[in-house]
Amino acid sequence: MKKLDHVDKQILQILQEDGRRAYTDIAHQLGLSEGTIRSRITRLLQDGVFQFVIHPDPEKLGLHVQAIIGLTTKLGLQNSVAEELSKFPEVRFVGAFSGKHDLIIQACFHNNEELITFVNERLSQCEGILAADVSLELKQYKDSFSFVRDEDVAI
Amino acid sequence: MKKLDHVDKQILQILQEDGRRAYTDIAHQLGLSEGTIRSRITRLLQDGVFQFVIHPDPEKLGLHVQAIIGLTTKLGLQNSVAEELSKFPEVRFVGAFSGKHDLIIQACFHNNEELITFVNERLSQCEGILAADVSLELKQYKDSFSFVRDEDVAI
DNA sequence: AAAGATTTTTGCGAATTTCGTAAAAAACAA
DNA sequence: TTGTTTTTTACGAAATTCGCAAAAATCTTT
Secondary structure, three states, X not given: OOOOOHHHHHHHHHHHHOOOOOHHHHHHHHOOOHHHHHHHHHHHHHOXXXXXXXXXXXXXXXXXXXXXXXXXXXXXXXXXXHHHHHOOOOEEEEXXXXXXXXXXXXXXXXXXXXXXXXXXXXXXXXXXEEEEEXXXXXXXXXXXXXXXXXXXXXX | OOOOOHHHHHHHHHHHHOOOOOHHHHHHHHOOOHHHHHHHHHHHXXXXXXXXXXXXXXXXXXXXXXXXXXXXXXXXXXXXXXXXXXXXXXXXXXEEXXXXXXXXXXXXXXXXXXXXXXXHHHHHHOOOEEEEEXXXXXXXXXXXOOOOOHHHHOO
């Protein structure tokens, strides 16, 4: 996989604002042909640089309860716990971390009942979890996949 | 804003797999007309139910260092700190939480140098932050905006 | 630096998709 | 039931995407 060049980053920056911008539109904006934009996007997708997705508003989907849960795992079982948890649809993020917690996960629920069921039934069943430190989200300020920064795109 | 019905959820489920699926394509799959899919998607966008975005792979963008940082804030300054931090492009997530930390943020960096600069220069400048508990991401297992679950879509 | 090989970009016409809009159908309310 | 509102469908026009071959640019190897 070749390193991303300036045009690639410009394309990503445009698409992270609107994932459905037309190739012709992007081409116009960047002063290139539609074919160039199309072939670059095809290459970026093949190289796994990005995916086209949607960003739903959890609240509007009825997911009123979000939590970040720090987990302590039994030595040697961190990996299997992480893979197990990744399968749950309510879990949106799973990572292994240095620091207080071996794993940190983020999950969405319709209500508190669903959260407590998740902690008491799902997590407790999961062989290898020693402790779970639940933080309830009270307010969300930012949540974004816009990783491409202006400074990265500037020539 | 009216409650989402079964068709809306089906559309969202399809788009969360591929944000660029054609309306005609979705229409075909769901046995509806292109116009119906189009008007529903237009309505969902207007109601702020979702946005078309892309999901870049941070590694492929050269963002090799990710961190979750738990913050303790001075009473009364939590909100202004959160809003301040949301402006930083390297910060992808900011939330207020119950539990050990008042705020939890997630941020991406090109390297450790950039992270330490962020903590020492950005965070320390930020009036109202009493303590920062940095957890370094060692491995990412899951990171997704796919909030619509099969069970939500099933009739 | 030239020649050759490879990659990228461009430029088409054809196929497909999206758009605008009006009529039909369905859902809802009185 | 009847009238009202909302949603779906239908369809031609406009725009976009696709497939592909030629041109241009870039990279290699003498």
